[in-house]
Amino acid sequence: MQACPATGAIPPCQSRQPARAQAGGRAFARPAERRCAAGDSGAIAPGGPPGIAFSALRPGAQLPADWKNLPVVHGKAMTRYTLAEDGGTTVLQADANASASALLHEGNIDLNRTPVVAWRWKAQAPIEGADNSEGAREDAPARLVFFFAGDKDKLSLGDRASIQLAKSLGGEDLPYATLMYIWSVNAAPGSVIANPHTARVQMIVVSGQPGDAGQWQTLRRNIAQDYERVFREPPGRITGYGLLTDTDNTRATTRAWYGDMRFLPAP
Numbered sequence: 430m431q432a433c434p435a436t437g438a439i440p441p442c443q444s445r446q447p448a449r450a451q452a453g454g455r456a457f458a459r460p461a462e463r464r465c466a467a468g469d470s471g472a473i474a475p476g477g478p479p480g481i482a483f484s485a486l487r488p489g490a491q492l493p494a495d496w497k498n499l500p501v502v503h504g505k506a507m508t509r510y511t512l513a514e515d516g517g518t519t520v521l522q523a524d525a526n527a528s529a530s531a532l533l534h535e536g537n538i539d540l541n542r543t544p545v546v547a548w549r550w551k552a553q554a555p556i557e558g559a560d561n562s563e564g565a566r567e568d569a570p571a572r573l574v575f576f577f578a579g580d581k582d583k584l585s586l587g588d589r590a591s592i593q594l595a596k597s598l599g600g601e602d603l604p605y606a607t608l609m610y611i612w613s614v615n616a617a618p619g620s621v622i623a624n625p626h627t628a629r630v631q632m633i634v635v636s637g638q639p640g641d642a643g644q645w646q647t648l649r650r651n652i653a654q655d656y657e658r659v660f661r662e663p664p665g666r667i668t669g670y671g672l673l674t675d676t677d678n679t680r681a682t683t684r685a686w687y688g689d690m691r692f693l694p695a696p
Contacts, residue, residue, distance in 0.1 A: 495535070506529070508525040511524075521688075524682075525676040525682065529568075544654070545650065545652070556570055559679050572611045577656065578605055578667075578668050579665040606664075607631070610650060618637070618638060
């Protein structure tokens with residue numbers, strides 16, 4: 430993902446402007462507190478359990494209104510997210526063509542009650558030339574993204590300087606921390622890859638082994654435990670989360686599919 434503090438994301442609701450979250454030099458419009466008109470609903474009703482049941486929707490239907498396709502940097506091409514049928518089940522299809530945008534939702538997850546995320550995804554193929562440890566090649570066919578709040582005064586001088594630089598150039602604050610689960614062939618599952626631009630973005634590889642391409646995978650991770658493992662402190666409040674398929678650095682074309690995403694109590 431390219432380092433650039435400029436932003437230009439679409440606000441999730443007309444009634445208030447959202448804050449923007451920047452991950453790895455990319456800026457997302459972080460979904461704001463919902464103050465939208467009645468009738469704004471999705472597969473899981475506002476105020477209900479967090480997550481998304483794409484399987485409860487119709488292929489070709491509009492995406493739920495509380496999920497927004499938001500650009501990562503102003504002027505970048507948008508990844509296309511549509512509802513499609515796969516094996517008789519409705520899933521989310523992501524098509525990236527030298528593009529980078531994320532499908533995001535506000536952070537309505539209580540990690541004390543439901544710290545586990547469970548989901549399915551399928552990547553058509555690895556992205557040729559992609560390497561998440563190198564800024565110029567930092568793309569992935571499939572990602573889950575989580576933004577966290579925290580006390581920025583506790584950060585190192587270098588991290589605070591990076592946040593201040595991003596704000597002065599782009600006018601937007603970085604989130605305190607960003608955690609991603611990614612599909613990558615460059616490291617073994619369980620590996621942690623620091624974003625090449627900032628240590629405040631950490632990526633955990635969960636897919637990408639030989640034989641994974643073109644196959645549905647059912648995955649489950651404890652977000653709270655993973656956050657504490659990579660950032661060495663308990664997680665703060667999640668301010669936003671979503672899905673991301675991007676090829677803006679490699680200029681490649683890729684396709685991935687996402688199944689239902691649920692948040693569950695720890696075993």
